[in-house]
Amino acid sequence: MSCFQSPEERLQHRINREIDRQLQREKRELKSEIKLLLLGTGESGKSTFIKQMRIIHGSGYNEADRTNFKATVYRNVIVAIQAMVTAMSDLQIPYASGAAQEAATQLESIAVEEVQTIDAGAKSAIQLLWRDGGVRQCYQRRREYQISDSAKYYLDDLDRLFAQDYIPTMQDVLRVRVPTTGINEYLFNIETRVFRMVDVGGQRSERRKWIHCFENVTSVMFLVALSEYDQLLQETGEDVKVNRMEESLALFKTTTGLQWFANSSLILFLNKKDLFEEKINTSSPLSDYFPDYKGPPKDHIQARDFILRKFTSSNPSREKDIYPHFTCATDTDNIKFVFETVRDHILHEIIDGIIPGL
Numbered sequence: 137m138s139c140f141q142s143p144e145e146r147l148q149h150r151i152n153r154e155i156d157r158q159l160q161r162e163k164r165e166l167k168s169e170i171k172l173l174l175l176g177t178g179e180s181g182k183s184t185f186i187k188q189m190r191i192i193h194g195s196g197y198n199e200a201d202r203t204n205f206k207a208t209v210y211r212n213v214i215v216a217i218q219a220m221v222t223a224m225s226d227l228q229i230p231y232a233s234g235a236a237q238e239a240a241t242q243l244e245s246i247a248v249e250e251v252q253t254i255d256a257g258a259k260s261a262i263q264l265l266w267r268d269g270g271v272r273q274c275y276q277r278r279r280e281y282q283i284s285d286s287a288k289y290y291l292d293d294l295d296r297l298f299a300q301d302y303i304p305t306m307q308d309v310l311r312v313r314v315p316t317t318g319i320n321e322y323l324f325n326i327e328t329r330v331f332r333m334v335d336v337g338g339q340r341s342e343r344r345k346w347i348h349c350f351e352n353v354t355s356v357m358f359l360v361a362l363s364e365y366d367q368l369l370q371e372t373g374e375d376v377k378v379n380r381m382e383e384s385l386a387l388f389k390t391t392t393g394l395q396w397f398a399n400s401s402l403i404l405f406l407n408k409k410d411l412f413e414e415k416i417n418t419s420s421p422l423s424d425y426f427p428d429y430k431g432p433p434k435d436h437i438q439a440r441d442f443i444l445r446k447f448t449s450s451n452p453s454r455e456k457d458i459y460p461h462f463t464c465a466t467d468t469d470n471i472k473f474v475f476e477t478v479r480d481h482i483l484h485e486i487i488d489g490i491i492p493g494l
Contacts, residue, residue, distance in 0.1 A: 172355050173400075176359035183314065210251050212312055215248055218243060219282065220274050220283065224271065232270045266294065285411060286311040321334050350397070351396070355478075356401070360405065360443075360447065364381050365379075404458050406440060408465070421433040461474045
């Protein structure tokens with residue numbers, strides 16, 4: 137019949153065939169991709185996990201890349217100090233010296249979003265405040281207000297951070313806090329497979345955007361900050377404070393019940409195990425916040441297993457589909473080992489036809 141087609145018809149036929157071929161190529165490429173969706177509440181460690189993937193399976197962070205984080209590290213330092221200055225007032229903790237009070241007043245006026253560097257006067261004020269006994273007492277009560285887990289890491293090393301030739305280390309980059317907004321996708325080629333990792337904002341205001349990335353998910357990787365069991369969540373515009381672990385539990389239960397993920401494997405990362413162990417062993421009994429915990433007050437293994445059971449039993453219909461791991465997202469060796477286990481598990485399930493994929 138083609139010999140009776142007009143030139144325009146033959147051209148349109150070639151175009152249609154090329155479109156069909158392109159669609160088939162895209163379908164094969166989509167099918168060969170393994171899509172991992174990272175979910176969890178804010179500050180659970182999702183973005184840190186992505187950074188680790190870049191270190192382990194991507195281009196890493198060379199000196200120029202790390203230098204670009206310098207201003208962000210300084211902003212993290214200012215945010216931490218300002219959080220404690222505000223908490224000093226809210227908790228009615230007095231400064232140990234008048235000089236510390238003056239330093240606090242000086243630092244309160246800094247506009248964080250404009251910080252690119254820290255001048256000599258501000259550096260001295262920060263160092264003075266961090267040495268102040270009242271500020272240290274305030275830091276010990278940090279569960280009563282919001283402050284980054286990395287605050288002490290940076291503040292304990294101010295001499296290095298404030299040196300003229302300072303260049304952020306890999307650990308500085310991993311610990312720096314930048315709230316994720318919107319949806320961010322990252323591609324990693326891992327042993328002939330393409331892993332598409334989707335990182336979304338964990339704050340309540342960001343969760344309405346999640347539904348846009350629910351399609352064709354091979355595995356959901358849900359991150360929980362173990363160390364938040366004794367902390368409260370209060371987001372902008374909301375007066376009610378809730379326990380952060382309870383918030384994470386409720387979100388996990390909702391996520392595992394979604395039909396979108398009926399055929400997706402569920403990977404549960406109980407993260408920040410190092411901070412959790414420190415809290416349990418030194419200062420904050422789990423039973424104070426979860427009265428149904430009856431184990432020894434300073435046994436972090438029994439305590440974390442109790443929290444694990446809370447999550448796995450939150451949705452009985454999916455309990456057997458949940459694959460848990462205890463992690464420390466700032467520990468590259470730990471994440472490398474855990475992700476190798478996760479990758480092998482996902483590929484085996486794809487081969488067995490349990491979850492959709494290759």
